[in-house]
Amino acid sequence: MNPPFDTVLVANRGEIALRVVRSLRELGCRSVVVYSTADRDSAAVRQADTAVHIGPGPSKKSYLYAPAVVEAALQTGAQAVHPGYGFLSEDPDFAEICAENGITFIGPAPEVMAELGDKARARRLMTEAGLPVLPGTTDPVGTAAEVEEVASRIGLPLIIKAAAGGGGRGMAVVRSRDELVPAYRATRAAAQAVFGDDRVYVERFLENARHVEVQVLADGSGEVLCLGERDCSVQRNHQKLIEESPAVGLPPGTVDELCRQAAAGARAVGYTGAGTFEFIVAGDEVSFIEVNCRLQVEHPVTEQVTGVDIVREQIRVAAGLPLSAEALGFRAGGASIECRVNAEDPARGFAPCPGRITSFVPPGGPFVRVDTAAFPGWRVPSEYDSLIAKVITWAPDREQAIERMDRALAEFRIEGEGVRTTIPLLREVLADPVFRAAGHTTSYLAERGLRVAA
Known part of the structure; x- marks a missing residue:
């Protein structure tokens, strides 16, 4: 099978850049990675077919500087740009600049991003599409x-x-x-x-509610596929720490209704590519919050329970291809959990703990996935997000997935100069009876007093 593109530029860094590079390699596409000075020795730079330096770092907004990214794409003959998440991933102006230069932006159309990127406007659009809003x-x-x-x-x-x-x-x-x-x-x-x-x-604002999101994939023919839901209720200051699929403990019929609403919303705006519709669930009531017009950090849990490579489908759709038969024929099974391991100190209000990693031994074993770009000698940069790794486990049921995750986190060895991680807090949550019984809400961490400021 011919690759959807000959060359794709990855306009991101860290584990997500490496994740995209790997899918590109499996598709037979050449990869170009752009990087700042702080990331010159990154795993993504090492794995890419070509790497282009685009700036010294955050002071010059290198990953956010669209002209530098587009120039790198033109210089290397890249036909498309994958933005990952964050940075330029939801910037309609960047998508427009790509189009003006004959480069395919791997994501929804710029006008759709502009509409949904304005969260207030998105509320209006989804209301018109029949979705309930707060x-x-x-x-x-x-x-x-x-x-x-x-x-x-x-x-x-x-x-x-x-x-x-x-x-x-x-x-x-x-x-x-x-x-x-x-x-x-x-x-x-x-x-x-x-x-x-x-x-x-x-x-x-609903104090005791669940944060549940729905992963959709849509192609240019109007086909909208719902890959199921993820529970993202374990949060601190609206930042997700643990995600899982399927969401447990919801009233009967809730998931089917969420998927129906997400598909209706996607069709109403002509959405294409991968997107996430986010909802608040309080008892029997569901309310739309927003749409994320990009890949989510937590997409691996959906991949684990469905067997669908979401990045691969994104790239195919951007090339004008339909959703694959494998995606359309998916059958969800089992349970998956993702824990975000950050270089942060929960005891000090999640203060970042940058530094050089001297020892890095990720966990292994059956059905354990670790998405990371870290390695011994790598410096956790102070300039960017503190994410070190995402640990994802799968098992036939939630209880086994939790046990497998706890075992994996217990195995994880990260040592470095001043580097502390969220692993102890994550294990504390996994052991808590409220979480085990799926009684957690978005207020869970503050209510349980697990070393987090309200």
Whole structure:
């Protein structure tokens, strides 16, 4: 079979860049990896067919500087760009620049990204598509007085979110009227600093709910495939720590309804590629939150229970090919869990712990997958995200998947100069009876007091 592209540039770093390079190799595509000075010795650079230096690092926003990425693609003859997640992955302007230069962006159309990337606009679109949303605003709020009016109408607690937000950033939960105006101003300032866009919107905040997302794949023919759901409720400050599939403990019929809604939402906007529709589930009620127009960090749990290579399907769809017969004929089975191992110290409010790794021995054994770009001698950079590895386990049922994960984390050896990790906290969660009984919600860590500030 001919490869979908001859050469693809990977516009990312770390484990996700390495993950994409591997799928490209299996498809028979040449890979080009761009890198900053801090990543010159990275595993992705070593594994790629070609590597292009694009800048000294965050001070010059190398991975975020679209002209440098596009120039690297043109110089190396890359026909397509895979953005991974983060950085330029949900930037419609970057996708437009790629198109103007005859380069395929591996993701949804720029206009679809622009619509769904505006979280307030996405709420409106999904409401029009028949999806339920939490009470709140479908347009950005422009003044403190507007926020106070919304609070009077929908009640407290509520959450103020950046319209251009994502990745758990640019959010503030408000539980009292006194916090309302300061939180509004602080969130606008944070949104401007992080996303370059200070628009915010407001929605009702549910204290004890589950965060459940649905993975979809869609091709250019209008075929929309739902690959099932993931529970992402174990979070700290809206950042996911543990994800699993299937989601357990939900009312009967909830998953089918979530998949139906996600597919309807994807069809309504003409979505193509891989995407994730996120929902809040409270009892029998489900509410749409947002769409992530990219690959998710937690996509491996879905791959483990379905056997579908999501990255491979992304690349095929971008090349104009239909979803593969293997994807369309998938049969979900068993249970999978992913734990994010970060170079952070939970005892100090998850403070980053960069440093050089002196010993790195990942776990192994049956049905254990480790997505990582770390190795002995690698320096956990202070310039970027603190993720060291993702550990994913699969088993016939959830109980065995948890036991296998605990065994894998116990085996994991990471030592370095000042490097601490989240492994002890992850094991504490896995051992907790509430988590074992699937009684956890998005408030779980704060409620259990597992070394995390509220």
